[in-house]
Amino acid sequence: MLPCGSFTQRYETDMSIVRTKMQWILLIVFLLLLFAFPWFSSNWAISLANVIAISIVATLGLNILSGCTGQISIGHAAFVAVGAYFSAVATSTYGLSTWIALPLSGLFTGIIGLFFGLPSLRIKGVYLALATIAAHFIIMFVINNWRGVTGGSYGMQVPFATIGGISLSTDRSYYYVVMIVTIIMIVIAKNIMRGKFGRAFIAVRDNDLAAETMGISLFRYKLLSFFIATFFAGIAGALWAHYLGVVHPEQFTIWDSIWYLGMLIIGGMGSITGTIFGVIFLKVLGEYVTIFSQMVSAAFPAIAEQSFASIAQIVYGLVIILFLIFEPRGLYHRWEILKAYYRLFPFAH
Amino acid sequence: MRPRRQTIILSVITAILIVTLLVPSACQVKGEQTIKIGELIDLTGPTSDAGQEMHQDYVDNIKWLNEVDGGFNGIKAELLWFDTAYQIPRVLSGYKRAREQGAVAFFLWAAGDVEALKPTLEREKVPISTSGTSPNTIYPSGWAYTSQSAYADNFAGFMSWLKQTWKETRPVKVAITGFDNAFGRSASVAARKYAKDNNVQIVAELYFSPAAMDFTTEVTKIRDAGADYAYISASQVPVAAILRDANKIGILGKVKFVHGTSSSPLQISRLAGALTEGLLYCDDNPVPSETNIPAIQRCNEMLMKYHGTKLADTEDVYIQTFTRSQLFFEGIRRALNKVGYDKLDGAAIKEGIDSIKDFDLMGITPRMSFGPDDPRGREHIRMVEYKGGKLVPISDWIYCEFVKPE
Numbered sequence: 001m002l003p004c005g006s007f008t009q010r011y012e013t014d015m016s017i018v019r020t021k022m023q024w025i026l027l028i029v030f031l032l033l034l035f036a037f038p039w040f041s042s043n044w045a046i047s048l049a050n051v052i053a054i055s056i057v058a059t060l061g062l063n064i065l066s067g068c069t070g071q072i073s074i075g076h077a078a079f080v081a082v083g084a085y086f087s088a089v090a091t092s093t094y095g096l097s098t099w100i101a102l103p104l105s106g107l108f109t110g111i112i113g114l115f116f117g118l119p120s121l122r123i124k125g126v127y128l129a130l131a132t133i134a135a136h137f138i139i140m141f142v143i144n145n146w147r148g149v150t151g152g153s154y155g156m157q158v159p160f161a162t163i164g165g166i167s168l169s170t171d172r173s174y175y176y177v178v179m180i181v182t183i184i185m186i187v188i189a190k191n192i193m194r195g196k197f198g199r200a201f202i203a204v205r206d207n208d209l210a211a212e213t214m215g216i217s218l219f220r221y222k223l224l225s226f227f228i229a230t231f232f233a234g235i236a237g238a239l240w241a242h243y244l245g246v247v248h249p250e251q252f253t254i255w256d257s258i259w260y261l262g263m264l265i266i267g268g269m270g271s272i273t274g275t276i277f278g279v280i281f282l283k284v285l286g287e288y289v290t291i292f293s294q295m296v297s298a299a300f301p302a303i304a305e306q307s308f309a310s311i312a313q314i315v316y317g318l319v320i321i322l323f324l325i326f327e328p329r330g331l332y333h334r335w336e337i338l339k340a341y342y343r344l345f346p347f348a349h
Numbered sequence: 350m351r352p353r354r355q356t357i358i359l360s361v362i363t364a365i366l367i368v369t370l371l372v373p374s375a376c377q378v379k380g381e382q383t384i385k386i387g388e389l390i391d392l393t394g395p396t397s398d399a400g401q402e403m404h405q406d407y408v409d410n411i412k413w414l415n416e417v418d419g420g421f422n423g424i425k426a427e428l429l430w431f432d433t434a435y436q437i438p439r440v441l442s443g444y445k446r447a448r449e450q451g452a453v454a455f456f457l458w459a460a461g462d463v464e465a466l467k468p469t470l471e472r473e474k475v476p477i478s479t480s481g482t483s484p485n486t487i488y489p490s491g492w493a494y495t496s497q498s499a500y501a502d503n504f505a506g507f508m509s510w511l512k513q514t515w516k517e518t519r520p521v522k523v524a525i526t527g528f529d530n531a532f533g534r535s536a537s538v539a540a541r542k543y544a545k546d547n548n549v550q551i552v553a554e555l556y557f558s559p560a561a562m563d564f565t566t567e568v569t570k571i572r573d574a575g576a577d578y579a580y581i582s583a584s585q586v587p588v589a590a591i592l593r594d595a596n597k598i599g600i601l602g603k604v605k606f607v608h609g610t611s612s613s614p615l616q617i618s619r620l621a622g623a624l625t626e627g628l629l630y631c632d633d634n635p636v637p638s639e640t641n642i643p644a645i646q647r648c649n650e651m652l653m654k655y656h657g658t659k660l661a662d663t664e665d666v667y668i669q670t671f672t673r674s675q676l677f678f679e680g681i682r683r684a685l686n687k688v689g690y691d692k693l694d695g696a697a698i699k700e701g702i703d704s705i706k707d708f709d710l711m712g713i714t715p716r717m718s719f720g721p722d723d724p725r726g727r728e729h730i731r732m733v734e735y736k737g738g739k740l741v742p743i744s745d746w747i748y749c750e751f752v753k754p755e
Contacts, residue, residue, distance in 0.1 A: 044445035051438050144529065153534040154485040154754055155464050169472060171445075244441075245468030250461035250530050251437045287442060290432060309392035309432040338357070 061232025070205030083237025113230025155248030268330025387447030527582025
């Protein structure tokens with residue numbers, strides 16, 4: 001829906017993502033604020049922003065797979081691990097540049113994703129979810145036991161990214177790399193979703209039998225969906241590896257896979273904006289309950305802090321449950337309501 | 350329109366929540382000189398059974414330091430704790446937040462946490478004392494210290510004891526089981542290096558998820574492998590559950606079960622009860638019954654002051670945390686004496702810890718030393734057996750090889 005009084009007169013304007021002058025101004029102001037953020041923020045806030053951005057890249061891939069194509073995956077964290085370890089091995093063992101290892105990590109992970117996407121041609125729903133859980137355990141088993149390459153359960157050191165001899169080892173310096181890559185991945189995801197592939201994915205999600213009848217090759221598009229999703233996961237993994245400077249199997253647990261799916265559901269499956277909202281909401285909520293538990297335990301020192309840590313986790317889970325009960329379509333639906341209200345103001349309908 | 354009003358209210362609440370995140374934590378003691386020590390520990394999550402116990406012990410040590418010892422030369426210590434819930438992003442977030450609040454050193458929990466922070470610790474020059482001691486966390490020596498035998502060293506010490514006590518000519522058969530992570534797999538690093546020299550044959554290596562609750566598969570494989578001993582590298586709940594399942598299939602008593610550090614004997618005895626009879630423990634602390642040792646007397650005094658109780662017969666974590674805290678405090682004290690409060694930073698504390706040699710920690714023997722090349726502090730273990738609900742030493746102190754990563 002366009003703002004009141006705005007009309008498109010050309011096809012190109014109708015198809016563009018940014019359609020009005022005001023939207024362009026808002027976008028530019030947002031980007032300026034985004035890149036100026038490190039200059040007025042604490043190290044912790046910059047670190048949180050980095051983690052959020054990397055999670056957005058990973059979850060965007062899952063959105064294409066689960067949100068758009070309807071293929072539930074509970075093994076996404078393992079593909080992030082594949083990307084992280086590929087980049088770690090490429091840079092630390094073979095001396096490749098980070099800037100070459102980054103896209104190669106995505107490609108390599110995409111190829112691995114193709115292999116694990118093969119079951120999706122035969123099974124769907126809960127059965128596919130179980131197959132992806134198996135994929136997670138298979139990949140982590142290989143990582144844990146292929147000691148000569150991955151360092152096994154001890155992990156491996158990863159060199160920090162450098163530009164012109166300057167090491168990007170601090171949160172502030174790496175922030176710009178992460179943000180630029182995240183913006184590029186968002187643009188790629190957006191264009192996939194509104195193009196031919198995106199329409200095919202949605203058709204497969206809504207009714208795969210009808211889609212096949214209409215000429216959409218399930219084989220091709222399901223595997224393509226897995227490839228794209230795991231490509232995104234690989235990029236996120238590589239970003240994560242060069243951010244921390246170390247990769248370790250415990251950074252990629254089955255719980256992380258479940259949380260990626262949780263972020264997607266909270267944000268709104270099938271939408272890019274929803275994915276971003278979902279990631280930000282859950283990450284910020286996690287920080288908030290930690291601070292809340294510390295504030296309350298400081299106010300009631302007679303009660304053990306463990307109690308407040310546990311209560312904080314209960315609050316965290318309760319917020320998610322309440323959200324799913326009262327807004328099952330996700331944060332993106334709330335955003336749409338807000339936008340509609342703004343655009344129609346002061347008219348009710 | 351109701352959804353619209355709900356949306357506006359939700360948006361306002363969200364904006365308030367985000368703004369409060371950017372406000373400094375209310376926990377900070379404002380206007381008072383304090384030395385802040387960060388603590389990143391699992392108060393929730395799969396290893397919280399041990400984390401909660403250890404956190405309370407750290408709190409007691411800090412309280413005693415402030416209330417009885419008068420702090421560090423009159424300057425109070427402040428513990429900035431963060432629940433990491435066994436998640437690396439929360440470890441990062443907790444670390445950054447604590448650093449922002451002025452933490453100069455940290456107590457850390459899991460080996461994975463230390464590995465994740467290692468490059469950051471190197472860059473920011475922040476020393477930590479960790480209970481998570483896989484070979485990679487403490488070697489090469491850097492900013493991570495420990496005052497208990499490292500996981501792999503603990504198993505190396507156990508193998509040395511086997512060499513001393515195994516009477517048969519055939520190799521002693523040992524099964525290793527534990528968490529499928531750096532902690533659980535550390536024993537196998539020591540096994541690969543030293544098993545042959547100690548006449549030990551590793552007959553099974555079985556790893557499980559930290560969230561696992563049933564170990565019938567593992568104990569069945571231990572039985573089928575014909576193990577004489579089974580070494581468990583896990584926290585207390587899995588240890589107790591393994592004893593339960595071993596008893597269920599009838600191998601308890603036929604196979605000798607042993608557990609290493611980072612499993613609380615107190616919790617194991619509470620969970621497994623009579624099944625712990627004969628269980629072995631590679632202990633690196635004095636046992637509660639050694640009340641002639643001033644350190645044990647101090648632990649009892651602390652427990653009486655803050656909890657109205659004393660060391661239980663199978664308590665060990667309290668003594669472990671006491672040792673870790675006191676050694677770390679000694680390092681901070683030495684740094685403070687050398688550089689003063691205004692120049693106190695991580696590098697000075699590291700220098701202070703490294704200067705600790707043959708330290709007499711209230712009668713605990715053998716004495717402890719640190720150095721730039723040896724961050725371990727504790728290099729000896731003693732075999733202890735659960736007998737009649739008590740921990741009874743059955744060996745002298747055994748030196749543990751410093752097991753370095755492959």
